[in-house]
Amino acid sequence: MKLVCSQAELNTALQLVSRAVASRPTHPVLANVLLTADAGTDRLSLTGFDLSLGIQTALTASVESSGAITLPARLLGEIVARLSSDSPITLATDEAGEQVELKSSSGSYQMRGMSADDFPELPLVESGKAVKVNARALLTALRGTLFASSSDEAKQLLTGVHLHFDGKAMEAAATDGHRLAVLSLADALAVETTVSSEMDDEGENFSVTLPSRSLREVERLIAGWRGDDQVSLFCDKGQVVFLAADQVVTSRTLDGTYPNYRQLIPDGFARSFDVDRRAFIAALERIAVLADQHNNVVKVSGDNTSELLQISADAQDVGSGSESLSAEFTGDAVQIAFNVRYVLDGLKVMDSDRIVLRCNAPTTPAIISPKDDDIGFTYLVMPVQIRS
Structure with a gap:
């Protein structure tokens, strides 16, 4: 096997397939990546496979002679990443097909590999x-x-x-x-x-x-x-x-x-908060500084007498804090508690400017969703039960 390829493309491909290389391989060859060169198509294919996850990609190369070999993923990746991106890489195996030489303008490196025959084949789905x-x-x-x-x-x-x-x-x-x-x-x-x-x-x-x-x-x-x-x-x-x-x-x-x-998603809700998503995230992240000191719990409350959403946290022996946000509230007064990290995770994947938080009681599931939802996104969070 002998070929010439771009350092940048080979480096990118190696970083990609190495994510499927086993960190603790059950067999030595699973610590390697499979390189397959095809002179007919002028393509170099790279494969990583840990028997559960497999990733394969290909790049254009000038292939003088076809062949296949497996090389240590970590060692090959670190060498290629450090070679100059201004110079193409020449990759060639010896006659026995057990050792590879990498040449760049800055130098050459030899690596011992393992036979491609020992590398497990990626599963192919031909029916179903x-x-x-x-x-x-x-x-x-x-x-x-x-x-x-x-x-x-x-x-x-x-x-x-x-x-x-x-x-x-x-x-x-x-x-x-x-x-x-x-x-x-x-x-x-x-x-x-x-x-x-x-x-x-x-x-x-x-x-x-x-x-x-x-x-x-x-x-x-x-x-x-x-x-x-x-x-x-x-x-x-x-x-x-x-x-x-x-x-x-x-x-x-x-x-x-x-x-x-x-069946976990309630059919209807007695209470709802309509609030600006970014302002809600910012307030929660400030309160989270205290909430993270104790149990990650924040309390959210509102009532019809004011157009405010109250957010608070009480970290025992450390301190407490509260924030107020402008919000449109419907239903009877309520105070409900959540793990602040769960709420933030959901809010951050939404794109809408405004979100609606709906709930029935402090102990039943709450739903957070974009106000103008055109993709059908529903995020359910179980509340945390708190003692008065």
């Missing part, structure tokens, strides 16, 4: 369900839900995001048991959901729950795109493949039945 998703819609859905997924591995199913496809619509949902983010998009799919021949021609809706770690990589990929490419999603036998342009992300699915989150 397939959809083409609008990239921007998928990015919006992931940004609006990923933050609410659980980090507790004991709650395996809740460490992911639940995606539901129906016709041209897509709904994403994530919960950690304390809050729930749901985002519905009516026109997310480029065409009606298509399925394999074993399904009926009209297609049908389907759902899949994917690990947040995998979806964060999908989000990162899409965020870096300049165009409006579509993302092809293939799902079959516990495996999902995201495919777009020269990039592939594979992920296992999370097994089990995702909670029926829709």
